Amino acid sequence: MKRHCTLFVALVLLLPRLAPAQTNPFSAPSPLPFQAPAFDKISDSDFQPAIEEGMKQRLSEVEAIANNTEPATFANTIEAMERSGAMLVRVQRVFGALTQSNTNPALQKIQSEEAPKLAAHRDAIYLNPKLFARVKAIYDQRASLNLDRESNRLVERSYRDFVRAGALLSDEDKTTLRALNKEQSQLTTDYRKRVLAATNDAAIVVDTKEELAGLPDADIAAAAEAAKSRGLTGKYILTLQNTTQQPPQTYLKNRSLRERLFNASVQRGNGGPNDTTKIGSRLAQLRAQRAKLLGFPNYAAFNLDEEMAKTPDNAIKLMTDMVPAATAKARDEAGRMQTLIGSAFKLQPWDWQFYAEAVRKADYNVDESQVRPYFEINRVLRDGVFFAANKLYGLTFEERKDLPVYQPDVHIFEVTDVDGTPLALFYADFFSRPNKSGGAWTGSFVGGSKFLGTKPVVYNVENFTKPAPGQPALLSFTDVTTMFHEFGHALHAMLSTIKYPSLGSTPRDFVEFPSQINEHWALEPSVFANYAKHYKTGKPMPKSLVDKIKASRTFNQGFATTEYLGAALLDMAWHTLPPDTALQDVNAFEPEALTRFHINMPEVPPRYHTTYFSHVWGGGYAAGYYAYLWSEVLDDDAFYWFREHGGMSRANGQRFREMILSRGGTEDPAALYRAFRGRDPIVEPLLIERGLKRSPADTRE
Numbered sequence: 001m002k003r004h005c006t007l008f009v010a011l012v013l014l015l016p017r018l019a020p021a022q023t024n025p026f027s028a029p030s031p032l033p034f035q036a037p038a039f040d041k042i043s044d045s046d047f048q049p050a051i052e053e054g055m056k057q058r059l060s061e062v063e064a065i066a067n068n069t070e071p072a073t074f075a076n077t078i079e080a081m082e083r084s085g086a087m088l089v090r091v092q093r094v095f096g097a098l099t100q101s102n103t104n105p106a107l108q109k110i111q112s113e114e115a116p117k118l119a120a121h122r123d124a125i126y127l128n129p130k131l132f133a134r135v136k137a138i139y140d141q142r143a144s145l146n147l148d149r150e151s152n153r154l155v156e157r158s159y160r161d162f163v164r165a166g167a168l169l170s171d172e173d174k175t176t177l178r179a180l181n182k183e184q185s186q187l188t189t190d191y192r193k194r195v196l197a198a199t200n201d202a203a204i205v206v207d208t209k210e211e212l213a214g215l216p217d218a219d220i221a222a223a224a225e226a227a228k229s230r231g232l233t234g235k236y237i238l239t240l241q242n243t244t245q246q247p248p249q250t251y252l253k254n255r256s257l258r259e260r261l262f263n264a265s266v267q268r269g270n271g272g273p274n275d276t277t278k279i280g281s282r283l284a285q286l287r288a289q290r291a292k293l294l295g296f297p298n299y300a301a302f303n304l305d306e307e308m309a310k311t312p313d314n315a316i317k318l319m320t321d322m323v324p325a326a327t328a329k330a331r332d333e334a335g336r337m338q339t340l341i342g343s344a345f346k347l348q349p350w351d352w353q354f355y356a357e358a359v360r361k362a363d364y365n366v367d368e369s370q371v372r373p374y375f376e377i378n379r380v381l382r383d384g385v386f387f388a389a390n391k392l393y394g395l396t397f398e399e400r401k402d403l404p405v406y407q408p409d410v411h412i413f414e415v416t417d418v419d420g421t422p423l424a425l426f427y428a429d430f431f432s433r434p435n436k437s438g439g440a441w442t443g444s445f446v447g448g449s450k451f452l453g454t455k456p457v458v459y460n461v462e463n464f465t466k467p468a469p470g471q472p473a474l475l476s477f478t479d480v481t482t483m484f485h486e487f488g489h490a491l492h493a494m495l496s497t498i499k500y501p502s503l504g505s506t507p508r509d510f511v512e513f514p515s516q517i518n519e520h521w522a523l524e525p526s527v528f529a530n531y532a533k534h535y536k537t538g539k540p541m542p543k544s545l546v547d548k549i550k551a552s553r554t555f556n557q558g559f560a561t562t563e564y565l566g567a568a569l570l571d572m573a574w575h576t577l578p579p580d581t582a583l584q585d586v587n588a589f590e591p592e593a594l595t596r597f598h599i600n601m602p603e604v605p606p607r608y609h610t611t612y613f614s615h616v617w618g619g620g621y622a623a624g625y626y627a628y629l630w631s632e633v634l635d636d637d638a639f640y641w642f643r644e645h646g647g648m649s650r651a652n653g654q655r656f657r658e659m660i661l662s663r664g665g666t667e668d669p670a671a672l673y674r675a676f677r678g679r680d681p682i683v684e685p686l687l688i689e690r691g692l693k694r695s696p697a698d699t700r701e
């Protein structure tokens with residue numbers, strides 16, 4: 001398979017004129033409804049030639065725009081750019097989705113070969129002086145062009161994109177920038193690879209089943225299977241998750257094993273063959289140098305200039321304002337656990353989840369095995385998630401079994417608008433499998449754009465445990481919340497009415513707002529009663545159990561908030577370093593930074609340490625991990641708007657749809673929010689929802 005792929009690529013490179021323009025499934029828009037990807041026709045060997053051909057086509061289209069002898073106009077420059085690169089967009093959307101949710105060695109190889117080429121491709125466009133001169137000419141005349149609001153916004157967006165990519169720099173600085181971009185693309189790819197390897201290597205081998213006492217049977221079976229697959233039949237392997245804290249610590253009675261697991265987790269990437277300390281430190285330095293070239297004092301300032309927060313100080317203030325309440329609550333939680341432990345030993349980070357679970361049982365009496373039978377996956381999807389979208393936005397959903405999928409577990413639904421118009425396709429890929437990355441996310445195979453005449457083709461990917469054949473998939477309430485969350489992102493994409501594709505994205509600190517507000521509907525009484533029914537009897541969940549779920553919602557929030565703030569402030573500390581800073585020693589930098597922000601709490605380490613903080617060093621969240629909290633301020637505050645205006649209704653949903661969900665990046669998000677709420681967001685609702693502050697008039701549990 002791999003050899004076949006390589007041979008195919010070699011032919012394409014040697015004989016570019018024979019590039020399979022007719023046969024490659026990405027060379028033309030898919031003929032399927034909604035231009036849904038023709039997964040029955042796409043094979044792994046199609047991707048690399050399509051990416052290469054796509055870059056070539058886009059470059060020649062962009063050259064033609066840049067070299068046009070006519071004076072620059074909105075149509076022949078800005079709109080022409082929006083139309084360019086269609087093939088590259090098609091292949092990258094599908095390729096990007098599959099490398100995350102259904103990858104294999106062939107796709108991984110293509111990914112590392114193409115990443116630096118794609119970085120250079122981007123520079124070739126944004127650092128093209130002729131092209132920028134045309135964009136700038138339109139930008140400079142925009143006041144006299146009589147453009148509509150969205151077109152005007154697009155002109156400003158395009159101009160800013162060029163400037164932020166270095167278009168105003170001298171040739172010498174452009175050369176420096178290209179080198180920094182190339183190094184960054186290599187280092188981030190290297191970081192991801194090393195973290196994956198370090199995480200796999202850090203898995204714990206356990207010799208006997210007795211040591212695993214407390215762990216659920218299904219997890220013990222999985223640990224035995226993991227050992228077997230590594231040639232250690234008869235032993236057990238505990239594999240690591242991406243976060244500092246590891247799920248088995250909730251159950252393992254053996255304290256020294258909990259400690260071993262914890263140490264393996266926090267030591268990942270800190271020395272050894274897959275050391276990442278130097279990569280993080282160098283990335284921080286080179287990002288600061290890039291920011292300086294582009295006129296900013298540090299990388300965070302450069303990044304946040306495009307975000308709703310605007311400045312690092314605003315983001316840092318939101319977080320540091322919460323530190324006292326979060327750490328005080330975490331100390332309360334620790335105190336409650338120490339009471340359970342007694343004087344035998346002092347609570348350590350590897351004890352936290354084990355004793356938190358004991359407190360949860362004692363104080364809230366919630367037993368997960370009692371809850372799950374009421375959350376059967378199909379019922380949650382149709383009678384919960386879809387039902388809520390119908391109540392709020394009038395949408396209806398019909399499964400389509402006639403369209404091809406990339407994996408048999410994937411289901412496709414056609415989404416119809418309130419007036420009967422076909423709106424979008426929605427793909428649900430819910431179950432965990434070894435070739436899928438951890439976590440949950442949303443993306444689009446096709447972006448909705450009135451200009452291009454395309455409708456959204458959106459997917460949700462989750463990692464719920466797949467049941468044995470013939471058994472129902474029964475979810476935890478956390479899983480249910482995740483399903484509502486990701487569907488909120490899907491709604492944001494499906495309900496967008498934007499014209500130009502470049503205005504489809506919103507700042508990162510706004511993008512979690514539509515997803516997080518959708519989580520609130522999971523517990524809305526009319527929605528909850530509609531889906532939370534026993535999978536065998538169809539009976540609704542008893543009120544006592546519902547009350548327990550509600551009451552335990554703020555449980556352990558001191559811990560959760562503190563570990564999140566630790567990681568988010570660490571991210572800010574790295575990315576506010578000035579450009580002339582020497583390479584930092586990670587092991588000295590981290591404690592100093594956490595102490596500076598008054599969040600160095602030994603029992604509650606950051607959710608990610610620098611050596612395995614992939615969001616920041618290997619993903620797109622550099623100086624951006626604060627975004628979840630920023631969006632949470634918006635979603636809790638907006639949820640209170642619904643509450644103050646009669647709650648969940650079609651009228652309120654329609655208002656939210658029109659003022660927020662349909663607007664994409666066509667307006668400043670702060671202005672969008674202000675128009676919806678009637679004022680700027682306030683942090684109070686978030687503090688109440690997290691149990692960090694009491695509502696003065698709180699009559700709810």
Ligand SMILES: [Zn+2]
Pocket residue numbers: 485489512515
């Ligand atoms: Zn999200």
